[in-house]
Amino acid sequence: MRIFGAVMLILSWLTAPIFYFLGRKKANIFLPPISNPILKLSITQLARKIRRRELTSEQVVKAYVDRCKEVNPLLNAVVEDRFEAALKEAKEVDQLIASRSKTQDELEKETPLLGVPITVKESIGIKGMSLSVGSKLRENIKAQIDGDSVRNLKSAGAIPIAVTNTPELCLCWETMNLITGCTNNPYNLSRTPGGSSGGEAALISSGASIAGVGSDLAGSIRIPSMFTGIFGHKPTPGYVSLNGHYPEAIGEDFEKFLTIGPMARYADDLKCMFKVMCGKAAAALRLDEEVDLKKLKVYYMENAGFSFVDVKVHSSVRDAIRKGVKHLGSVAGCSVKKVCINELEGTAESCASTFFNMKNIPDLMSMANPDNPKEKKNVYVELVKSIFGLSNISNAGILFTLLHNSNCFIPRSKKDYYLKENDDNLKVFQNLLQNDGVFIYPTHPIPAYYHGQFRVKTAGVMYTMVFNTLGMPSTHIPMGLNSEGLPVGFQVAAAPNNDRLCLAVAKELETAFKGWVPPPSK
Ligand SMILES: *[C@@H]1O[C@H](CO)[C@@H](O)[C@H](O)[C@H]1NC(C)=O
Numbered sequence: 001m002r003i004f005g006a007v008m009l010i011l012s013w014l015t016a017p018i019f020y021f022l023g024r025k026k027a028n029i030f031l032p033p034i035s036n037p038i039l040k041l042s043i044t045q046l047a048r049k050i051r052r053r054e055l056t057s058e059q060v061v062k063a064y065v066d067r068c069k070e071v072n073p074l075l076n077a078v079v080e081d082r083f084e085a086a087l088k089e090a091k092e093v094d095q096l097i098a099s100r101s102k103t104q105d106e107l108e109k110e111t112p113l114l115g116v117p118i119t120v121k122e123s124i125g126i127k128g129m130s131l132s133v134g135s136k137l138r139e140n141i142k143a144q145i146d147g148d149s150v151r152n153l154k155s156a157g158a159i160p161i162a163v164t165n166t167p168e169l170c171l172c173w174e175t176m177n178l179i180t181g182c183t184n185n186p187y188n189l190s191r192t193p194g195g196s197s198g199g200e201a202a203l204i205s206s207g208a209s210i211a212g213v214g215s216d217l218a219g220s221i222r223i224p225s226m227f228t229g230i231f232g233h234k235p236t237p238g239y240v241s242l243n244g245h246y247p248e249a250i251g252e253d254f255e256k257f258l259t260i261g262p263m264a265r266y267a268d269d270l271k272c273m274f275k276v277m278c279g280k281a282a283a284a285l286r287l288d289e290e291v292d293l294k295k296l297k298v299y300y301m302e303n304a305g306f307s308f309v310d311v312k313v314h315s316s317v318r319d320a321i322r323k324g325v326k327h328l329g330s331v332a333g334c335s336v337k338k339v340c341i342n343e344l345e346g347t348a349e350s351c352a353s354t355f356f357n358m359k360n361i362p363d364l365m366s367m368a369n370p371d372n373p374k375e376k377k378n379v380y381v382e383l384v385k386s387i388f389g390l391s392n393i394s395n396a397g398i399l400f401t402l403l404h405n406s407n408c409f410i411p412r413s414k415k416d417y418y419l420k421e422n423d424d425n426l427k428v429f430q431n432l433l434q435n436d437g438v439f440i441y442p443t444h445p446i447p448a449y450y451h452g453q454f455r456v457k458t459a460g461v462m463y464t465m466v467f468n469t470l471g472m473p474s475t476h477i478p479m480g481l482n483s484e485g486l487p488v489g490f491q492v493a494a495a496p497n498n499d500r501l502c503l504a505v506a507k508e509l510e511t512a513f514k515g516w517v518p519p520p521s522k
């Protein structure tokens with residue numbers, strides 16, 4: 001696997017000029033500025049104003065629909081919209097509020113998101129909306145039910161306005177597929193917004209959605225959040241129901257590694273969305289309990305340790321970590337300590353092994369022949385066909401299948417060894433963090449790269465993947481833009497069930513460093 005990593009690294013140097021050249025056409029296109037002030041209010045502010053009739057839900061939904069229509073031709077993030085239906089639902093909300101059949105307190109308690117528009121990653125499922133999840137092999141398939149997390153949000157009064165783009169079956173860290181195509185990064189259209197929740201990230205960061213629902217199997221919430229400078233939370237598994245998600249999470253490993261979580265522009269909204277998405281299960285996480293930062297222990301690492309095959313951590317990411325940690329220590333009063341967890345250097349292998357040995361990973365090669373699933377397509381034939389645009393399976397899907405088939409070049413016989421290593425690593429973290437510690441670590445070693453570069457930069461996902469295989473909660477925190485105008489930030493993880501510690505650190509750093517900043521415009 002390390003040899004594979006080294007080959008990738010060399011390829012990434014050699015191919016850099018090609019990607020730069022391919023990206024240059026889109027490099028100097030800017031989004032229109034966010035001019036409607038409604039688009040800069042948080043969910044809490046919007047919901048309060050709607051309840052008090054200072055704003056109508058119709059005005060708010062219309063503002064977001066208009067912004068979607070304005071930026072989507074540049075971003076290509078929407079798979080299917082429900083703008084008309086959403087505006088109709090908004091009018092019904094306004095009528096309900098005007099009828100005064102409930103007091104404002106009742107409305108807040110029963111429906112904290114009443115009248116607020118949201119977006120949803122296509123794979124989560126909204127009844128009647130597209131559930132192709134970027135796969136030609138699933139074209140025109142519609143969701144039969146609302147995913148549980150969406151249902152909880154709807155019951156709280158939220159109004160979904162669109163389902164958003166993903167790579168084929170969410171099996172990539174870039175958002176491009178053969179149905180909707182390639183989604184662009186609002187901060188530089190020549191770059192990817194990351195994936196797999198890339199459509200969400202592009203819309204939220206460009207002010208075309210206030211918050212949304214993403215899913216994270218190996219960084220799919222946190223990497224797009226990092227690439228577009230928004231907040232994203234990968235929860236402790238087991239609190240947000242996975243029901244309705246495609247690919248379905250079947251089996252114990254899958255249910256542990258895959259989590260559905262919130263993505264948002266403002267830290268408060270992240271918590272607000274998360275609480276609603278959990279439903280009744282939220283109580284056990286004590287999300288409303290005040291976190292005393294003076295009693296919080298902050299541990300951090302600036303990179304995974306030395307390995308010549310890793311994607312090197314960019315200086316702007318390292319500086320963001322130093323800035324954040326310094327503030328937490330000297331202003332917020334946390335105790336701060338740089339640590340060296342040697343185990344993390346080996347997580348590339350233990351994560352990849354644990355991950356690829358997960359049962360029920362969707363197999364695109366047998367899906368291509370649904371009538372005769374035993375007759376699998378040949379992955380190498382599909383690879384050649386895809387180079388000439390003749391395959392129904394995306395290039396990313398094929399590369400993923402190759403990695404899966406080869407078990408990422410790790411001998412399958414070592415599965416138990418790495419499973420044990422994974423368990424041992426969780427114990428290391430639990431001992432270190434207990435219930436009053438967090439761990440700060442790069443979300444991804446580099447800011448958003450050019451479209452297509454995932455092919456040579458995949459090794460960087462070990463930074464996010466480790467918290468999926470360990471089942472730990474982790475929040476991406478945006479820390480502004482670097483000198484190239486690209487968002488940077490880092491993740492803060494905690495021991496299982498301590499999601500509230502991650503969210504408290506996100507809030508503190510947003511207050512100190514402003515969190516999300518709008519994309520450049522001309
Ligand atoms: C996008 O990136 C390219 C190449 O790095 C750069 O030349 C261009 O100025 C950037 N565009 C914006 C809008 O920042």
Ligand SMILES: *[C@@H]1O[C@H](CO)[C@@H](O)[C@H](O)[C@H]1NC(C)=O
Pocket residue numbers: 136390391392
């Ligand atoms: C792709 O799918 C379409 C419709 O499902 C089918 O007609 C076509 O033959 C397929 N193409 C290939 C190359 O398999």
